[in-house]
Amino acid sequence: MPLLDRILDLQNSHLLSKHEILVQSVVDAIGDNEFQVGDKLPSINIMVRDVGYARKTIVKAYEELKDRGLVESKNKQGYFVISQETGVVLRVALLLFAFQSFQEDFYNTLREELGKKFQVDVFFHHNNISIFETMITNIKGKYGMYVIAPIQDDAVKPMLQTIAPNKLILVDRYLDLGPEYSFIAQEFENATYSTLVKLLPDIKKYKSMVLFFNSKTDYSPIGIRRAYERFLKDHGIKGSIEENYISGTIKKDTLYFIKNDSILWTFLKDCNQGHCVLGKDLGILSYDDNVLKEIIMGGITTISTNFKEMAKIAAKYVMDGNEIRTIIPTNLISRSSL
Template sequence: MSVVFENVEKLKGVKPLTKHEQLVKAILDAIESKDLSKGDRLPSINKMVAEVGFARKTIVKAYEDLKGKGIVESKNNKGYYIADINTKTKLRVALVLYALHTFQEDFYNAFREELGKDYIINVFFHHNNTDTFKNIFTRITGRYGMYVVAPIQTPEIKPILEQFPEDKLLIVDRHINLDTSYSFIAQEFENSTYNQLLKLLEDIKKYEEFVLFYRGDTDYPEGIFNAFKRFVKEHNIKSSIKKQYTKGSISKNKLYFFISDSFLWELLKDSKTKNYAIGKDFGVLAHNDNVIKEIIFGGITTISTDFKKMALESANFVKTRENTNKIMPSELIRRNSL
């Protein structure tokens, strides 16, 4: 441990460095010189205060910065230890998403590419399960320098998220009402979906029935359900809402609106079996765009936000930590299926 103290003394004359930067560099230098190895215990905060003469909050800030890079970890209040000897890491990021849906995979790939190899990104999936969400944060709290989270929209999640400093938390995808100092880059579902349906009004009226597949006990956004009900009521459109698509139930002259890709694939398989032509014998509208929907059956019409753009803006927040409160617009992408 003495090498850390020696390194600090050497760096005290380096004027551009603040005291906490001197301590961070002293520890990194000790790792690079192999004087510190993975698993080694660092001096306690009290010991550091006594040896180097820095304020307690300065020592804590240095250790927390190193925790954010994944280089240091604290173990049940037993002290601070070297967790990783990769000193080139800029930041360790926890990315907490719903599940590995295709559109969330698009988000992850763009997010990772924009940040580059110097950022370590670990991905966790909560599957819209509150207990799973809580367990994830029990494991990861204090181990990352940044938390990028697609939250479950329930009140009990709020205190879990508000334990983090504002510059270490970004809410993405789904919005949740936190203190206004927290940043978010999220979607708005109800008005966005309704406005895009309005653009399709004349196309929708060509069909005998407009069918939405929606399950309230899943991660389906409630705003889509509300937008659909409002739209069909205001425009006197015959409609129905079903929990799931039943194999073989496809009918002519109906327009089907999918949130779940798995139900969409089942209907498309049935259309081939029955030799129904998409966009002529029946119509399809889907939520959340991806490259598959762009290609198959001449293209599926979608209502979607730009997940790659959301990812790029999220990566920019991780780099700059500049406060942002942004609702990403949904767009209508017209293709062959209507």
């Protein structure tokens, strides 16, 4: 059935608003293969002429179709069909650092909270500004909502500000885009420092402390390093910073602060082979909790936020659009590794 006939049929029902009639007519046409991926929709001017609705009504309908991820607008060329998934209410672009275990928790919870009517496509930028820019360029204008863990660098601000504030929420890391943008983030420096102070009696059991920190490979925020350096200075703790762990270099009577899970698993393997007892021969403090850290080798003490709660708040924003600007608390999860 031609699109115009679909519109006329729905007009006779008197149950839908004008913009809802337009949206449903196009959705039905796509669902019936009248429009396929790559096809161009009638221009706004043609719709104004043939249907008789106001220009702003037609623009509103086409923009809703964009939000659903069914069409995209190409500058000066018009609107084109990009998906035939008409059962989807909204397409969501999720841009994360990498598929680490704690970000997997975030992703799975977000999917579960949104349900089947929301299509979530996940992308990774690996803390690389060039990749980040390419990703933003490729996904911009093709999704109804963007959930993005940003690189904490001023260079990415203009990229993110090309997305409308009501279609973007920043998660995990904070980046100041202006008062109109929503975020759910962690705070690293003060939270890490206060946790280390809380652990001071345990830390003093060890002769020295080592932080493995490499912002390029493990995406660690600089706030963790600053907190660690301030803690060592303020409390007279002997400590150092290493970019990478070299297998076989474990030292007893040392507390190791490990952010990178890849380093942690290699380190624990060496501990096991060397028959080291965590919390006695040496200590381990980690970041970002997951189920493995809860059970492996008696449990790993962890500084962590609640990524599942973060995902639930993000999902609520995607569904209702109510502005949110909040810092998720960071918690100490004490286990036997100290």
